[in-house]
Amino acid sequence: MDLCFRVPIRLKIPVLPAVTLVFDRAEMIVTGERLLYKVSDVAK
DSSP, X not given: OOOOOOOOXXXXXXXXXOEEXXXXXXXXXXXXXXXXXXXXXXXX
């Protein structure tokens, strides 16, 4: 999976966060901060 960021032409590229995606039970981490948390026994 690739991530894309829009940066204006004359702007210096900022430091981008490290991104980790794990979709077995939904977990997403951006630079060490969880944005999605593991959930068990959820109706689909």
